[in-house]
Amino acid sequence: MIEQREKYSDLIKSLPNPGLGLGLRSKHFNYILENNPEVDWFEVISENFMDSGGRPRHVLRQLAERYPVVMHGVSLSIGSTDPLNKEYLTKLKLLAEEVKPLWISDHLCWTGVNSLNTHDLLPVVLNEESLKHICNRINQVQDFLERPVVFENPSTYLTFKQSTIHEYGFLRYMTEETGCGLLLDVNNVYVSGFNNDFDPVHYIHQLPHDRIVQMHIAGHQHCGTHIIDTHDRQVVKDVWNLFSLAWQLTGGVATLLEWDGNIPEFDVYHNELLKAKQHMSSILVVDQVTETQEHGEEAVSNPVDFLVNDVVVN
Amino acid sequence: MESNIFSLKQLQNWMQGMLVHHEPLENGNAEVPVMVEHVVNSSERLSAVKHLDIYRYSYIARLRACMQSQFSALAYALGSELFELFADQYLDTYPSESYTLNTLGEKFPAFLEETRLDASQEEKETWPDFMIELAGFEYALSVIFDERANENNTVTPNNTPDELLKPAPVLHLFHYQYPICDYYLEFSQGKEPELPFPEESYCAVTRHNYKLGLFTIRGAQYYFLKSMQQGNTVENAKNDLIKTFNFARIELDKIWPEWKKSFIEAGFFVAKNVKGP
Numbered sequence: 099m100i101e102q103r104e105k106y107s108d109l110i111k112s113l114p115n116p117g118l119g120l121g122l123r124s125k126h127f128n129y130i131l132e133n134n135p136e137v138d139w140f141e142v143i144s145e146n147f148m149d150s151g152g153r154p155r156h157v158l159r160q161l162a163e164r165y166p167v168v169m170h171g172v173s174l175s176i177g178s179t180d181p182l183n184k185e186y187l188t189k190l191k192l193l194a195e196e197v198k199p200l201w202i203s204d205h206l207c208w209t210g211v212n213s214l215n216t217h218d219l220l221p222v223v224l225n226e227e228s229l230k231h232i233c234n235r236i237n238q239v240q241d242f243l244e245r246p247v248v249f250e251n252p253s254t255y256l257t258f259k260q261s262t263i264h265e266y267g268f269l270r271y272m273t274e275e276t277g278c279g280l281l282l283d284v285n286n287v288y289v290s291g292f293n294n295d296f297d298p299v300h301y302i303h304q305l306p307h308d309r310i311v312q313m314h315i316a317g318h319q320h321c322g323t324h325i326i327d328t329h330d331r332q333v334v335k336d337v338w339n340l341f342s343l344a345w346q347l348t349g350g351v352a353t354l355l356e357w358d359g360n361i362p363e364f365d366v367y368h369n370e371l372l373k374a375k376q377h378m379s380s381i382l383v384v385d386q387v388t389e390t391q392e393h394g395e396e397a398v399s400n401p402v403d404f405l406v407n408d409v410v411v412n
Numbered sequence: 413m414e415s416n417i418f419s420l421k422q423l424q425n426w427m428q429g430m431l432v433h434h435e436p437l438e439n440g441n442a443e444v445p446v447m448v449e450h451v452v453n454s455s456e457r458l459s460a461v462k463h464l465d466i467y468r469y470s471y472i473a474r475l476r477a478c479m480q481s482q483f484s485a486l487a488y489a490l491g492s493e494l495f496e497l498f499a500d501q502y503l504d505t506y507p508s509e510s511y512t513l514n515t516l517g518e519k520f521p522a523f524l525e526e527t528r529l530d531a532s533q534e535e536k537e538t539w540p541d542f543m544i545e546l547a548g549f550e551y552a553l554s555v556i557f558d559e560r561a562n563e564n565n566t567v568t569p570n571n572t573p574d575e576l577l578k579p580a581p582v583l584h585l586f587h588y589q590y591p592i593c594d595y596y597l598e599f600s601q602g603k604e605p606e607l608p609f610p611e612e613s614y615c616a617v618t619r620h621n622y623k624l625g626l627f628t629i630r631g632a633q634y635y636f637l638k639s640m641q642q643g644n645t646v647e648n649a650k651n652d653l654i655k656t657f658n659f660a661r662i663e664l665d666k667i668w669p670e671w672k673k674s675f676i677e678a679g680f681f682v683a684k685n686v687k688g689p
Contacts, residue, residue, distance in 0.1 A: 145512050151560025153622035173511035179421040186511045211424045215508045216431055216471055217478075220424075227420055256463035257453045260418065293463075295455050323457040324466060399470045403477035406513050409557045411600050412623045 099237070106246035106277030113201055113279070113311045116166045118371050119354040124408045127157045129364045137368065139166040139200070141354050145173050146407075147197075148189040153410060162197045168312070168352070169199040172402070173215060176235050176249070177208035177222035187242050194243065200352075201311060203248035203281045206232070206269065217402050219252040224261040224268045229275075236276040248311055250281035253289040253318075253327035253399060265290070266304040273309040280305065282348075283314035284340040285333070285356075289325045298340055307348045315341055315374065316356040319397040320389050326397035330359030332370055332387045342377040350378065359401040417446060426451065430464060431471045432507050475503050475516065482517045482554055485599040486546050489607065498524065514554065521548040538610055542590045549592045556584055556617055557624055568676050568683045574646040577672075577681045582619035583641065585634055588612070593628050618679040627678050632657060633671065637680060 117138030122130075129135070140161060147158050161167065173186065194202060207219040222228055240246055249272065251265060263271070269280055282305065284298075291298035315338075317331035333341075333355070341353070355371040418426060426446065452460040479499040480487050487495040502523045508516055521544055525531075528540045561581040568577075586593070591608050593615035598605040614634035618625040629637070632653060639649035650668070653659045675681050 149512055149514070150558050152558035152619070154558065156563075156622050179424050183511065208424060210508075211421070211428055213509050214428065214432065215511060216428065217475060217508060217513060218431075218467065218471055220427065220467070223420060223423060231420060255466040256460070257455075258423070259451060259453055260423065293455065293458075294453075323462070326466070326470075398473045398477070399466065400474065401477065402474055402513060403481045406478050406481040406516070407554055407558055408481075409553050410623045411553075411597075412620070412625045 103277040106240055110246050110277065110279035110309060110311060115350060116200060116352050118374055119352060120367060120371055121354065121356055122161065123361055125361050126364045131160060134164060135364065135368060139168065141168045141170045144169045144171040144190055144193060148193045154407065158197060167197050167199050169194060169197060169202045171204040173209055174204035175209040176204060177232055178211055180211050182235060182238060191243050201248050203250060205250045205252045207252045219400055221254040221256060223258045224263045224265055229268060229271055233272060233275040236278050246278055248279035248281050250283050251286050253286040255293050257294050266301050270306045273306050279311045280309045281312045281314060282310045282344055284344050285314065285316040285318055285337050286327060288337050288340055289318055289327045292325045299343065302340060302344050310348045310351055312352045313344055314354055314356055320391045321397060322391045326399050328359055328397055329356045329401060334387050334389050336389065338377045345378050417450065431468055472500060472503065476500060478513050478516050483547060483550050485550055485596050486543060488599055489546060490543060517551050521551060539607065545588045545590055545592050549586065549596060553624060556582060556619060563622065568681055570673055570676055572683045576684045577646055578684050579641050580618055580679055580682050583680055584617045585637055586615045587634060593626055597626055616680060620679045625679055
């Protein structure tokens with residue numbers, strides 16, 4: 099077990115930094131295939147492709163020949179008390195064999211119990227019982243996939259009274275106990291910090307930086323009393339500042355911009371990503387989007403309707 | 413109250429119950445109902461209940477948006493308010509059990525049938541029939557769009573001998589009591605079709621270069637193509653039509669070149685010697 103953990107840990111530390119990447123969205127399929135834009139790499143949502151026998155899989159095959167690809171999942175449900183879904187894991191492994199991703203990632207969350215899937219990234223209780231449960235499942239998943247898995251800190255909108263460990267500590271223990279890697283979503287840290295009264299700067303300082311292989315950045319909606327992780331707009335100044343800090347602390351890792359709602363044209367999406375270059379040093383020369391508040395009931399966390407296939411009719 | 417009232421499993425059951433069923437299914441070890449405040453922390457700006465409400469609101473809104481994407485023509489036909497009502501009831505009755513959202517609406521057409529208000533009445537309204545057929549068609553399109561099949565990328569020559577013709581790998585045939593295909597096509601072209609009157613209709617759906625082709629066909633063509641899908645040759649399928657519908661052989665032979673040309677151009681057929689056995 100210890101040998102395996104060290105093997106996974108070494109593999110995580112040896113992963114490359116492919117640069118600045120974008121999420122593959124069906125709206126941009128044609129543009130990418132026709133124009134071969136100069137994007138360093140693409141992140142694909144695993145569940146969108148693992149069952150596909152049609153256009154999504156066809157596009158992915160072509161994309162994987164041209165660009166490095168990372169597989170990012172939303173349904174592993176590593177924190178659930180349900181048994182691991184072997185059918186899902188088998189399909190995930192088969193897809194990885196075909197796509198040959200740089201790495202496979204998912205979230206520190208649970209998505210449902212009793213065989214239901216809420217399709218949300220629900221918060222885990224952060225205590226010793228939960229840590230043991232999750233580490234045990236990470237070991238099983240990694241051994242099944244025969245590779246380390248990378249886990250992302252989710253946006254959270256509540257904390258449990260039963261939690262006894264801070265999230266950054268929980269993530270650190272996870273990496274130490276299993277050899278897994280981390281995907282640091284700096285926007286999620288900002289969102290969770292505001293919602294749950296913690297300092298995002300302190301959080302980022304406390305993480306095991308040598309286990310972070312990727313970062314996410316994204317836009318969010320500030321509702322005054324709370325922030326919703328909407329992935330539907332530009333990245334705000336405070337999140338860029340956190341990115342800049344994380345970039346310095348990690349020494350620079352693969353970075354991806356998420357944009358899942360109100361998805362803009364490809365060049366707008368790409369240009370927002372390229373702003374990251376100006377935040378890799380401490381000298382800022384870019385106009386930054388400042389936070390504005392939008393009150394209303396319409397904001398939805400983790401939008402997923404982009405995950406439903408866009409049927410293309412001739 | 414003691415905060416460690418739940419085991420890990422109980423806590424997840426409790427939270428999921430609050431999201432999906434609007435009430436807790438598990439009550440931990442407590443003898444009285446567990447209050448949200450006993451499980452969830454409040455923060456500087458929000459109460460415990462408000463924190464949980466963010467998840468509760470997002471759960472239904474998120475999946476409703478997915479239903480809207482999967483059944484966009486139906487949502488237009490019903491109007492957003494009525495569609496949301498049906499979608500919410502559906503998600504309440506059949507919460508997702510799959511890791512993929514592509515199957516979220518799988519039971520929706522059956523749900524609409526089960527819950528139609530006139531289910532127990534002898535004389536039925538007609539509009540629910542249209543909505544149920546449209547829902548079934550839209551879900552079928554999403555399945556066909558992503559189904560595994562040997563993609564037909566080859567061009568079948570118009571002069572391919574009849575005995576070498578076979579149905580394309582992706583060819584699905586539909587028979588409806590309403591002009592479903594025409595309605596869907598109008599909607600997908602950005603038009604604003606009106607609720608149609610009952611009118612028996614037939615349509616064929618193909619996939620070429622991973623894009624769907626939708627074609628309204630005649631009843632006789634539908635039965636002819638069905639016959640070929642059952643393994644019959646062109647000749648046997650013609651004989652089926654003659655026998656079943658009392659077609660005059662001479663009339664069928666006269667119209668066949670036109671059918672053949674349009675079927676090949678629409679991608680209903682591939683040539684046996686070009687693609688597969």
